[in-house]
Amino acid sequence: MKNRLILAFAFLTGVMHAQVKELTLKDAVQYALENKAEAKKAKLQVENSNHQIAEVRAQALPQLAINSSLTVNPILQQSALPGEFFGAPGQVVLVPFGQKWNSTAIASFSQNLFNQSVFTGLKAAKTTREFYQVNQQLTEEQLIEKVASSYYQVYVYQQKLKIAASNLESTKKVRAIIDGQFQNGLARKIDLDRISVKVSNLEAAKQQLINAVQLQENTLKFFIGMPMNEAIQLPENTMEVTAAAFEQNTEVSKRTEMALLKKQQELLTYQKKAFLAEYYPELSLTANYGYQGLGKQMPWFAKPADGVYWTDFSSVGLNLRIPVFNGFSTRSRVRQAEVSLQKIEEDIKDTELALNYQFENAKTQINNSIINVNTQEKNMKLAKEVLENTKNNYLNGLASLTELLDAENALTEAQNNYTSAQLEYKLAEIQIIKSKGELKNLLN
DSSP states (O other): OHHHHHHHHHHHHHHHHHHOEEOOHHHHHHHHHHHOHHHHHHHHHHHHHHHHHHHHHGGGSOEEEEEEEEEEOSSOOEEEEEGGGGTOTTOEEEEEOSOSEEEEEEEEEEEEEEOHHHHHHHHHHHHHHHHHHHHHHHHHHHHHHHHHHHHHHHHHHHHHHHHHHHHHHHHHHHHHHHHHHHHTTSSOHHHHHHHHHHHHHHHHHHHHHHHHHHHHHHHHHHHHTOOTTOOEEOOTTTTOOOOOOOOOOOOGGGSHHHHHHHHHHHHHHHHHHHHHGGGSOEEEEEEEEEEEEEESSOOTTOOGGGTEEEEEEEEEEEEEEOOOOOTTHHHHHHHHHHHHHHHHHHHHHHHHHHHHHHHHHHHHHHHHHHHHHHHHHHHHHHHHHHHHHHHHHHHTTSSOHHHHHHHHHHHHHHHHHHHHHHHHHHHHHHHHHHHTTOGGGGGO
C-alpha cells in the first residue's frame, strides 16, 4: 500500500509539472496581442472604420425609396363655391372634394450631382481608417511595453525567492553545525539562539516573497489576458544582459505617437474643409413615380366597375441650393477648426520634445545600468568568496558568529542588488526599443 501511495504521488506530481506552461517573453507578448481586450478592441475599431467609409460613400450613391399609404375619409371636407357654376346664381354651393378612400404608392429617386461636403467626407473617412490602423499599432506597442515590464518584474521576484530559499538552506546547515557543537559543549547557547532567529526571519522573508511572486504572476496574467488558474514558468536566461553601451540616436518623427498625431491633424484639416464646403452650392436630381387609387370603397383589388379609379403620375426635378447668409455660423465653425489645428500643432511639438526627453533618459539609464550590472556582479562574486572564507574561519574558531551573519547578509544584499540592476537594465532596454519603434521585434 505504501508503494502504491508513493507511485500515485509521483504520478500526480508529474502531471502537475507537465501542466506548468513555460512562458517566454515572445509567448507572453503574442498571447496578449491575441487575447487582451485592448488589442481586440483596437482591431474592431479598424474593422468598424470600413463600415464608416461605406456609410459616407452611401451619400454619394443614388437613393431609392418606396412609400405607400391607405387613407379613409369618413367625412369629406366641403368647399364653398359660387352657385353660378351649378346653375344657381347668387347662391353658395357646398361641394365635397375627393373620395372616401385613397391609396397611393410612390417610388422616389434622388442623386447628389454636386455636394462638396460629401466629397470631403469620403476623403476624411479613408483617413479615419488610417487613423484607427495607426491607433491599433500604438495600442499594441503600449500593451507590449506593459507586458515586457511586468514579465521582467515576475522574473526578478522569482530570482529573489530563489536567493531567499538558497540562503535559508545554507543558514539551516550552519544552524545544524552549531547545534551539534552546542550538544558537544563546543558552542554557546546564545550563538544557537541567534542563528535560530536568523532562520526564522529568513523563513518569514521567503513566505513574503512567495506571496509577492504570486501577485506579480497574477499581474502578468492580467496584462496578457490569461486565466488566473494557469500555471506559468519563466526560462532561466530571461534577464541575460549582453548588450554594449548604447550611443546611437533615433528619429522620433517615425514613432507611432507622432504618426497618430499627424493623422489627427489630417482629420482636423478635413473637418475644416467640410465646414468650408457649406459655402458651396449643392445640386441634386430627383424623380418620382406613383400610382393612386380613388373610390368610395377600399381601392385594393377593386376595379372601375366598383367605383374605384386608378391613375399614375410622375415628376422629375433638378434642385439647386445656393447658400447666401446663415448668420456667420459657418465662419465661426471654420475658425474653431483653425484653432483646433493650431492646438494639434502644439501637441505635435510637445510630443516630439517629450519623446526626445524619454529617449535621452533611457539612453543614459541603459548605459548606467550596464556599469551597475557589471559592478554588482563583481560584488556578488566577492560576497560569495567572503562568506565561504568566513564560514570556514567560524568553523575553525577564527571568526565570530556576528561576522558569519554579516557575511550572509552581505551576500543576500549583493545578490538582490545584482538582480535589481538587471531589472533596471531590462526596463531601460524596453524604452530604447520603444524609442526606435521596434517593440514588435520582441515577437521575433
